[in-house]
C-alpha cells in the first residue's frame with residue numbers, strides 16, 4: 001500500500017475515534033498523570049486485608065501507549081477524554097502521596113476511591129481540597145493518620161466522604177457529610193473530637209444504639225442530621241442545648257423518649273426540630289416549647305398522647321397560663337399520627353404565629369374552637385381523622401389566609417358558615433366523611449378551590465349550576481350523599497377537572 005494511503009486511513013481512523021460520542025481517547029495529560037501516579041508507588045499485590053483479594057492490582061495492566069480510558073479503574077468523559085472517575089480500591093498501592101504527586105493534576109475528577117491501599121501517611125495532603133468537581137471521596141481503610149486538612153471542606157460538591165477505618169483526628173473539619181452510606185455500629189466516639197464542625201450529616205446510615213450522653217463539644221455546630229438510622233434510647237439533652245444549633249434532624253430512628261428537663265439549657269438558636277417517625281411515647285414535655293427561636297416542630301408519627309396544657313398560651317383567650325417564657329415564633333407544628341386525646345382549645349400553642357398546624361390522625365374530641373377559624377396566621381389546618389364534632393365555627397375572619405382546610409373523617413354536622421367565603425385563598429377543602437347536611441352557597445364563592453371533597457356526608461338536593469364558577473377545580477368528590485337531579489352541564493366548563501366522583505347518590 002502506498003504510504004500516503006496508509007497515513008490517510010490512519011488519520012481518518014483517529015478522527016473517527018476522536019469524534020465518536022461513545023468512545024474517546026484518554027487525554028494525554030491525564031494519561032501521563034496516571035502513569036506517574038502509579039510509578040510513585042510500590043505495588044504490593046500481596047497487600048490485603050479481609051476486604052481485598054490478594055494478588056490483584058488494577059494498575060498492573062496500565063501501560064504507556066495504550067488508551068487510559070480502557071484501563072481498569074479509570075472512567076473518562078466521553079467527549080473530552082478527561083479522567084472523571086478513579087477507583088483504585090484494593091490495588092496494593094504502597095507509599096506516600098506527595099504534594100507534587102501527579103494525582104493532583106487530574107482536575108476533572110468527580111469520584112476518587114483509594115480505599116484499602118497502604119499510604120501509611122502521617123497527614124493527608126491539603127491538595128485533596130483542590131479537586132473542586134469531586135462528589136465522592138473514599139479513603140476508607142487506606143492507612144491515613146493525623147488530621148484531615150480543612151481544605152477538604154472546599155469540596156462543596158462532595159456528596160459522600162468515607163473515612164471509615166481511617167484513623168484520623170479530624171480536628172479541623174468543619175463539614176462532615178457521610179449521608180447515604182452503610183455506616184453501622186454505634187456513633188464513633190472519635191466524631192466528638194471534631195470541635196470545629198459546623199455541619200454534621202450522618203443521614204441514612206445504619207448507626208445504632210443510644211446517643212452518647214456526655215458530649216460537651218460542638219460549640220459551633222449549626223446543623224446536625226442523624227435522620228434515617230437505627231438510634232434508640234432517650235434523646236440526649238446535650239443535642240438540645242448545643243449553643244449554635246439551628247437545625248436538628250433526628251427523624252426516622254427508634255428514639256423512645258425526650259429528656260425530662262430541656263428548658264434549663266435549651267438551645268436558643270434552634271429553629272427547626274425534626275423528631276418524626278420515632279417511637280416517642282407518653283406526654284409531650286412542656287419544655288419542648290422552651291426553645292425561644294423554634295419555628296418548626298415536627299413530632300408526627302410517634303406515639304405521643306398528650307400535649308401539655310398548663311404552660312400553653314391558650315389560643316382562644318390568648319392568656320399566658322404558665323410561668324415559663326414560651327417562644328413566640330413557632331410557625332409550623334406537626335403533631336399528626338400520634339395518639340393525642342382531648343380538646344383542641346386547651347392544647348394548642350399560641351396560634352397567632354402558626355402557619356401550619358397538623359393534628360391529623362389523632363384522637364382529638366370536642367368542637368373546633370372559634371379562635372382557630374378567626375386566626376389570621378393559619379394557612380394550613382389539618383384536623384382530618386379525629387373525633388371532632390359539632391358545627392364549624394361561624395367566624396372565619398376577613399383576613400382568613402387558609403389555603404388548606406382538611407376536616408375529613410370527623411363527626412361534624414350542620415351547615416358550613418357564611419363566613420367561610422372570607423377564605424378566598426382556600427384551595428383545598430376536604431370535609432369528606434362527616435355529617436354535613438347541605439352544600440351552602442358560600443362554597444361557590446371560593447374561586448381558588450382546586451380540590452373539594454364533600455363525599456360521605458348527608459347532602460341532598462341538586463348540584464347547583466354555580467359550580468361553573470369553580471374554574472380551577474381539579475378534583476370534585478360528592479360521592480355517597482343523597483344528591484338528586486341531573487348532572488349539571490356546567491360541569492363541562494371545568495377544564496382542569498381530573499377527578500369527578502358523583503357515585504352513590506340519587507342523580508337521575
Ligand SMILES: *[C@@H]1O[C@H](CO)[C@@H](O)[C@H](O)[C@H]1NC(C)=O
Nearest residue numbers: 031032033034035036064065
Ligand atoms: C510514555 O511514552 C512516551 C514516549 O514513548 C514518553 O515520552 C513518556 O515519558 C512516557 N510516559 C511515561 C509516564 O512514562
Ligand SMILES: *[C@@H]1O[C@H](CO)[C@@H](O)[C@H](O)[C@H]1NC(C)=O
Nearest residue numbers: 089115138140160161162181
Ligand atoms: C468506599 O469503598 C469501599 C471499597 O470499594 C466500599 O466498600 C465502600 O462502600 C465505599 N464507600 C462509599 C461511601 O461509597
Ligand SMILES: *[C@@H]1O[C@H](CO)[C@@H](O)[C@H](O)[C@H]1NC(C)=O
Nearest residue numbers: 208209210230231232233254
Ligand atoms: C438499642 O439498640 C441496640 C442495638 O441495636 C440494642 O442492643 C438495644 O437493646 C436497644 N435498646 C433499646 C432500649 O431498645
Ligand SMILES: *[C@@H]1O[C@H](CO)[C@@H](O)[C@H](O)[C@H]1NC(C)=O
Nearest residue numbers: 189192193212213214215216
Ligand atoms: C463518655 O463516657 C464514657 C463512659 O462513661 C467514656 O468512656 C467516654 O470516653 C465519654 N466520652 C466523652 C466524649 O467524654
Ligand SMILES: *[C@@H]1O[C@H](CO)[C@@H](O)[C@H](O)[C@H]1NC(C)=O
Nearest residue numbers: 237238241259261262264265
Ligand atoms: C444545664 O446546665 C447546667 C450548668 O449550666 C448543668 O449543671 C446541668 O447539668 C445542665 N443540664 C442538662 C440537662 O444538661
Ligand SMILES: *[C@@H]1O[C@H](CO)[C@@H](O)[C@H](O)[C@H]1NC(C)=O
Nearest residue numbers: 243244267268269270292293
Ligand atoms: C434567634 O433568631 C434571631 C433571628 O433569626 C437571631 O437574630 C437571634 O440571634 C437568635 N437567637 C439566638 C440565641 O441564636
Ligand SMILES: *[C@@H]1O[C@H](CO)[C@@H](O)[C@H](O)[C@H]1NC(C)=O
Nearest residue numbers: 313318320328329350352353
Ligand atoms: C402570640 O404570638 C404573636 C406573634 O408572635 C405575638 O405578637 C403575641 O404577643 C403572642 N401572644 C402572647 C399572649 O404572647
Ligand SMILES: *[C@@H]1O[C@H](CO)[C@@H](O)[C@H](O)[C@H]1NC(C)=O
Nearest residue numbers: 300336337358360380382404
Ligand atoms: C399532615 O400530616 C399527615 C401525616 O404526617 C400528612 O399525610 C398530611 O399531608 C399533612 N397535612 C398537610 C396539609 O400537609
Ligand SMILES: *[C@@H]1O[C@H](CO)[C@@H](O)[C@H](O)[C@H]1NC(C)=O
Nearest residue numbers: 370371373374375376395397
Ligand atoms: C377575631 O380576632 C380579632 C383579632 O384578633 C378579634 O378582635 C376578634 O374579637 C376575634 N373574633 C372572634 C369571634 O373571636
Ligand SMILES: *[C@@H]1O[C@H](CO)[C@@H](O)[C@H](O)[C@H]1NC(C)=O
Nearest residue numbers: 396397398418419420421422
Ligand atoms: C368576613 O369577615 C368580616 C370581618 O371579620 C365579617 O364582618 C364578615 O361578616 C365576614 N364575611 C362573612 C360572609 O361572614
Ligand SMILES: *[C@@H]1O[C@H](CO)[C@@H](O)[C@H](O)[C@H]1NC(C)=O
Nearest residue numbers: 408432433453455456475477
Ligand atoms: C374524599 O373523602 C372520602 C372520605 O374520606 C375519601 O374516601 C375519598 O378518597 C376522598 N376523595 C378524594 C378525591 O380524595
Ligand SMILES: *[C@@H]1O[C@H](CO)[C@@H](O)[C@H](O)[C@H]1NC(C)=O
Nearest residue numbers: 441444445465466467468469
Ligand atoms: C358565578 O359567576 C357569575 C359570573 O361571574 C356570577 O354572576 C354569579 O353570581 C356567580 N355565582 C355565584 C354563586 O357566585
